[in-house]
Amino acid sequence: MLKAILVTNTTNDYYLDSLKELENLALNLGIEKIDELIWNNKTINNNTFIGSGKILELKRAAEILSADIVIFDTVLTPNQFKHLDEILDIQIMDRSFVILQIFSLHARSEESILEVSLAEKEYLLPRLLGIRSNMSRQGGSSYNAKGPGETKLELDRRVLERDILNIKRKLSIIENKKDRNRDKRLNNNSFTVSLVGYTNAGKSSLMNSFIKVLESNNEEVLSENKLFATLETKIKRLKKKNDKPFLLVDTVGFISNLPTELIHSFNSTLDEIAASDLIILVIDGTSNNNMLELNTIYNILENIGANDIERITVVTKSDLTAYASDYDYISVSNNTLEGIDVLIETIYHYIHKNDSIFDLIIEYNKGNILNYIINNYKIIKLENTDIGTKVKLLISKEEHDTLLSYLHDSTYNI
């Protein structure tokens, strides 16, 4: 394992949580923390981030401890990068770079590879001067940075600029298609539930739990004990027997101080969240960083205008830990499936929130409409009468009106 010294400043309220998180992020890249340096000064040095005297102390510590890398828990400016590279005779990284590398390693689909590659190139472009010499450092061990899909990192300005334009063009084609799909879904009026939360909280596992409880023989989504296992949204249509279907959206995990270059790749996830009818806020019951994580999530939800969307808070991993908090939450385990039924009932409570009981008579020659209703709505009672099947069902006024229009349209065939 490569050995790193982590550096932070105490002006950040959450610096210790953030530093602990950075340690964990680095471990994902095979980099182990051997020491940390906490700079106790409110002013950030424009050239060296921490004070110029302190930087020499850092340099000595790195030599004595035979560190391979110094990681700064901040986004280093291109200028800081250049100066630090000149002073410290060692590989340098910042928080953005670490997160970008993790995304890079996990990108699999065409879209996520393009997104990560774009983010990486946009990050590198202004920092080329410092980074080029930093990465080509001779001697000692150093982290071998890669682009997504295991490509060598491109460090030529003109190539980078050309690639950025190309990738943007390809992405806009993919995004247009996604927007059209989302519009189609919105027009379809399906109730949409988004799983939202910090990376590794258990969102994808929760989606799998839903699939296990609500369906059999179904393909599961990837859930792994690694940060940012999910790099794009996944959508699944689910339904309880004899009830309305809903769409469940598994989204990309959040992290505090997300590199700005990566925000773009989160946009499609954020759009999905903002367009949903209900948010399930997923919290890792075993995490010690809950304040940092919750604040990050609350801020993002507020920024994307999702504060008005109703929310259920779910705490995962109840099989591992007893979680206690002041706010209302549903405790679940994706291992034992404890609590999943309660969660599904709660979701249905929201799905039916604006529904009331209506009666419809479906003539016997409209069997396809009857089938459609049985498969898509909560039926309370079915009864055969002289003129047709009488259905008592739980629907909204709008759904009732739509169904009536189907029934009155003699040409309509669902």
Ligand SMILES: Nc1nc2c(ncn2[C@@H]2O[C@H](COP(=O)(O)OP(=O)(O)OP(=O)(O)O)[C@@H](O)[C@H]2O)c(=O)[nH]1
């Ligand atoms: N014991 C236990 N482990 C869980 C539970 N839920 C999730 N995990 C584990 O936690 C890890 C992360 O789970 P994921 O479902 O991939 O988390 P995620 O929120 O989708 O993470 P990202 O996609 O990275 O944002 C995996 O190793 C899961 O097996 C649970 O209820 N109990």
Ligand SMILES: [Mg+2]
């Ligand atoms: Mg996931």
